[in-house]
Amino acid sequence: MTDLTDLGVAxxxxxxxxxxxxxxxxxxxxxxxxxxxxxxxxxxxVTTPDAALAAAAKIDAxxxxxxxxxxxxxxxxxxxxxxxxxGVQTTAASKILEGFKPEYESTVSQKLWDAGAxxxxxxxxxxxxxxxxxxxxxxxxxxSPWRRPDDTAPLAPGGSSGxxxxxxxxxxxxxxxxxxxxxxxxxxxxxxxxSGIKPTYGRCxxxxxxxxxxxxxxxxxxxxxxxxxxxxxxxxxxFDPKDATxxxxxxPEWTAALxxxxxxxxxxxxxxxxLDGMDADVARAWDEGIAWLKEAGAEIVDISLPxxxxxxxxxxxxxxxxASSNLARYDGVRYGxxxxxxxxxxxxxxxxxxxxxxxxEVKRRILIxxxxxxxxxxxxxxxxxxxxxxxxxxxxxxxxxxxxxILAPTAPTAAFALGENSDDPLAMYLNDVFxxxxxxxxxxxxxxxxxxxxxxxxxxxxxxxxxxDEQGVLNAGLAIEQRAAFTARxxxxx
Amino acid sequence: MSVDTATVAKIAxxxxxxxxxxxxxxxVPELNGILAWxxxxxxxxxxxxxxxxxxxxxxxxxxxxxxNADPLTGGGIRDQVLANxxxxxxxxxxxxxxxx
Numbered sequence: 001m002t003d004l005t006d007l008g009v010a011x012x013x014x015x016x017x018x019x020x021x022x023x024x025x026x027x028x029x030x031x032x033x034x035x036x037x038x039x040x041x042x043x044x045x046v047t048t049p050d051a052a053l054a055a056a057a058k059i060d061a062x063x064x065x066x067x068x069x070x071x072x073x074x075x076x077x078x079x080x081x082x083x084x085x086x087g088v089q090t091t092a093a094s095k096i097l098e099g100f101k102p103e104y105e106s107t108v109s110q111k112l113w114d115a116g117a118x119x120x121x122x123x124x125x126x127x128x129x130x131x132x133x134x135x136x137x138x139x140x141x142x143x144s145p146w147r148r149p150d151d152t153a154p155l156a157p158g159g160s161s162g163x164x165x166x167x168x169x170x171x172x173x174x175x176x177x178x179x180x181x182x183x184x185x186x187x188x189x190x191x192x193x194x195s196g197i198k199p200t201y202g203r204c205x206x207x208x209x210x211x212x213x214x215x216x217x218x219x220x221x222x223x224x225x226x227x228x229x230x231x232x233x234x235x236x237x238x239f240d241p242k243d244a245t246x247x248x249x250x251x252p253e254w255t256a257a258l259x260x261x262x263x264x265x266x267x268x269x270x271x272x273x274x275l276d277g278m279d280a281d282v283a284r285a286w287d288e289g290i291a292w293l294k295e296a297g298a299e300i301v302d303i304s305l306p307x308x309x310x311x312x313x314x315x316x317x318x319x320x321x322x323a324s325s326n327l328a329r330y331d332g333v334r335y336g337x338x339x340x341x342x343x344x345x346x347x348x349x350x351x352x353x354x355x356x357x358x359x360x361e362v363k364r365r366i367l368i369x370x371x372x373x374x375x376x377x378x379x380x381x382x383x384x385x386x387x388x389x390x391x392x393x394x395x396x397x398x399x400x401x402x403x404x405x406i407l408a409p410t411a412p413t414a415a416f417a418l419g420e421n422s423d424d425p426l427a428m429y430l431n432d433v434f435x436x437x438x439x440x441x442x443x444x445x446x447x448x449x450x451x452x453x454x455x456x457x458x459x460x461x462x463x464x465x466x467x468x469d470e471q472g473v474l475n476a477g478l479a480i481e482q483r484a485a486f487t488a489r490x491x492x493x494x
Numbered sequence: 495m496s497v498d499t500a501t502v503a504k505i506a507x508x509x510x511x512x513x514x515x516x517x518x519x520x521x522v523p524e525l526n527g528i529l530a531w532x533x534x535x536x537x538x539x540x541x542x543x544x545x546x547x548x549x550x551x552x553x554x555x556x557x558x559x560x561x562n563a564d565p566l567t568g569g570g571i572r573d574q575v576l577a578n579x580x581x582x583x584x585x586x587x588x589x590x591x592x593x594x
Contacts, residue, residue: 103574104566201550215549242567245552313532324509331510333587335578346592347510355512363511367502367521368528370509377495381532386545388538393546426527442549467550 004029005171009075009228012174013116016059016074023056023063023074027118030076033172034120037145040494043157043167045081045139046089047121052076055118071235073116078167078176081122082129083109083219084208088119092210093127093137096357097336106208107240108177108219115235120173123163127359128327129184129212132431134162135422136361144192144415145170145490148455152493155415155457158188164222165192169490175223175232179209181216182315183411183435186447189222190410190460193449193488195477196222197229200467201442202247204233205240213322214245216315216439226448226477230254233470247468254471260479263297267476268403272308273434275412281453282409289407289450289461289480296479301403305395310388311437316429317372317385318440324369327362330354364425393441400466405476409434410447410460438464448477449486458488495533496526 004026007015016023031049038044059074084090084102091097105113113119127136133156134142144157144166157166161178165188168176178185180198189196197220204219211217221232234254240246269290274283290300332338332353339352358366372381399406412433421428438445444467447460461480465473497505499518502525506513513521562568572585581588 100578103571103577202552241555241557242564244554245548245550247550247552248555307538310535310538313535316528317532317535328510332580333589334575336580338580340590344590346590348512349590350510351507351512354510358511364521364524364528366509366511367505367525370505371497371501371525371529372532374505374508380495380536383545384535384538384540385532386547387540387543388535389546389549390543391538391540393549425524426531440549 005033008174008224009072009231012075013071013073016063017069023059024053026074027052027056027076030120030173037170037172037494041143041145041166041170042140043124043142043163043170043172044078044121045091045093045124048088048119051088052118052120055113059116070114070116071231072112075116075174076118076120077112078120078123078164078173079109080125080161080164080177080179082125082179082210083177084210085109085119085122088122090122090210091139092129093125093139094357094359094362095138095337096330096354100335104208107205107242108209108236111238112235117235123167123176125163126160128210128323128362129160129179129181130323130361130365131159132187132428133416133418133421134159135418136359138359141418142166145494146192146415146457147490147493148457153417156191156418158191158415160184161188161222165189165194168192168194168222168224170494175221175228177219177236178222179217179219180439181212181319182439183432185220185222186435186445186460186462187411187431189447191415191458193458193486194222194224195226195229195446195448195481196220197233197446197470197473198439198444199233199237199470200247200444202245203237203470205243205246207240207242211326213319214326215322216319226474226481227255227258229446230258230474249468252471254474257471258478259475260296260482262293262476262479265298265405266301266403267293267298268301268303268399268406270303270305270308270399270406270408272305273408279413281414282412282459285450285459285461286409292480292483293407293476295483303399303402303406305399305437307388307391307395308437311392311440312429312433314385314388314392315432315436315440316368317381318389320365320369321373321382322369324366324373327366330357361425389440392437396441396443404466405472406464407476408462408464410462411435414453414455414457414459434462443467444470444473446473446477448480448484450480450484451486452488496529497522
C-alpha cells in the first residue's frame with residue numbers, strides 16, 4: 001500500500017469513500033508523522049491525536065452506515081492556532097493567551113469539521129500572526145523541513161502560517177488552515193513548495209479567528225496542490241451572520257469548474273513588480289510562469305500598478321493601527337494571562353500583564369499603531385494611509401480592465417535562514433513586498449510552486465484575481481501547476 | 495516626525511504596556527526607523543481621494559431584533575463567559591480594588 005501520508009485531500013477523501021483504506025488508518029498514519037516530527041520541526045503548539053481519531057471513527061461509522069460523506073470526509077488537517085477551537089488551547093502563539101481554552105468554535109473550523117475533516121493539532125505561527133519567519137512565536141521557532149544542500153542551518157518556513165506550511169510540506173498533514181493579513185498564507189506556501197489561496201476579503205468568516213488587522217485578515221487553505229486548495233476552500237467559505245464583513249454570496253463550486261485552459265484569458269504582468277536587483281532565480285521563475293500561461297492559451301499583457309511602492313508603508317500603518325485597537329482586549333481580566341504585582345492597582349495590572357504577555361514584535365506594532373492613531377498624528381499617518389490604500393485599490397481596478405488575472409512572484413527570495421532578518425524589523429517587512437498590495441485591495445490571491453532556486457529551495461508564483469474571482473485564480477494556478485510539474489520535496493532529516 | 499524617549503514612554507502608557515528604561519532605549523531608534531520609512535506616503539498626491547472604509551463593497555446588516563437569536567452570541571451563558579477568567583469570583587470578573 002502507498003504511504004498514506006503521501007496523499008493529498010482529494011486522494012484521501014476518495015480513498016476513504018471507496019473503501020481503499022479507512023479514515024482511522026489515515027488519521028493514525030498522520031498522528032504518527034506528527035509525533036515523529038514534533039521535536040525537530042516544532043510545527044504544532046498542541047497536538048490532538050485523539051480528536052483526529054474520533055473524527056475518523058465517525059467517518060468510518062458513517063460510511064459503514066452508508067450515510068452521505070462531506071467534502072473533507074476522512075481528511076485530518078492541521079489548524080492554525082489562530083482559530084478558536086472549543087476546549088482546545090488557542091494561543092495565537094502568545095504567552096498572553098497561554099492556557100486559553102475557548103468555550104466556542106470558530107465558524108471556519110466548525111465548517112471543516114462539518115465537512116468531515118479531523119484535527120491533528122493546533123499549528124504554530126508568528127505571534128498574533130505578526131511576522132514573516134515564525135520567529136516571533138512564544139512557543140519556539142518552527143523549523144522548515146527544507147534545507148540547503150550540505151547545510152543543516154535551520155531555514156524559515158515563512159510566516160505567519162509557518163506551522164501550517166512546514167506541516168504540509170513535511171507530510172505531517174495533507175492540508176492546513178492559514179490566515180493571510182499581508183501575505184501570511186502565500187509567502188509560507190512559496191517558501192515550502194506548497195499551494196495556498198487567500199480568497200476575496202469576506203469569503204471566509206472571521207468569527208472566532210483571533211483578530212490582528214480586521215480589514216485585512218482572511219482565512220484560506222494551504223495544501224499540496226490547487227485542487228486540494230479548491231476543495232478545502234469550498235468547505236471553509238460561506239456567509240456567516242456573526243461576521244459583519246462576511247460576504248452574503250453563495251459558495252461557488254470551484255473544484256468542479258477547475259480548468260487549466262486559459263484560451264481567451266488575459267494575464268497582466270505588473271511592470272512595477274520587476275524590482276531593481278531582483279533575485280535572478282525569482283526573475284527566471286516569473287519568466288517561466290509567463291511562458292507557461294502563454295502555453296495554456298492566455299494572452300500576456302503589460303500592466304501598470306503605479307502605487308505599488310507605497311503598498312508596504314501603507315500596510316505598516318494600517319495593520320499596526322488595527323492591531324493596537326484589536327489587542328486592547330488583552331487586559332488580564334477576562335481571559336489569558338494576568339500579572340498582578342504586589343499592591344498594584346487596575347492600571348498597573350493592565351500594563352504589567354501586557355508587558356509580560358506580548359512579545360517584542362507585537363509590542364512594536366501596538367506602539368506604532370497607538371502612535372499613528374494618536375491625537376495630532378491621525379490625519380498625517382492613518383488617514384493618509386487609508387487614502388493611499390484607495391489609490392492602490394484603484395490601480396487594481398484599472399489593471400483589471402486590461403486583464404483577467406495578474407502574475408507576479410510571491411516573495412522576493414526563497415526561504416532565508418532563521419536569524420538572518422530578525423535583527424532589523426524593516427528588512428523583515430520587505431518580505432511582503434509582492435503580497436501586501438492584493439491584501440490591501442481585498443483581492444483573491446494564491447501562491448503555487450514554480451520550481452527550485454540555485455540552492456534547491458522552492459520558489460512560488462503568485463496569481464492575483466478580481467474580487468470574487470477565486471475561480472480565475474485557481475484556474476491560472478492549475479495551468480502553472482501542470483506545467484511546473486513540481487515534485488520536489490524535502491529529504492527527511494527529522 | 496521622529497519620536498524621543500518621552501514620546502515613546504507616553505505611547506507605551508497610552509497602550510498600557512509597561513516598559514523599562516532599557517526597553518525605551520532600544521525602542522526609540524526602531525520606531526524612528528519605521529516611522530521615517532512610512533513617511534514616504536506623504537509624497538503621494540491624494541487630492542480628492544476618499545480614505546478607504548470598506549475594501550470590498552458590502553452593506554451593513556441589521557440582525558433580527560430577537561433575544562438570543564443566536565444562542566452562541568446571546569445571553570444566559572455566564573459560566574462560559576467566566577470560564578477563562580484569571581480571577582472569577584461570585585459570578586463576576588475579579589479585578590484589583592479600583593476605588594480608594
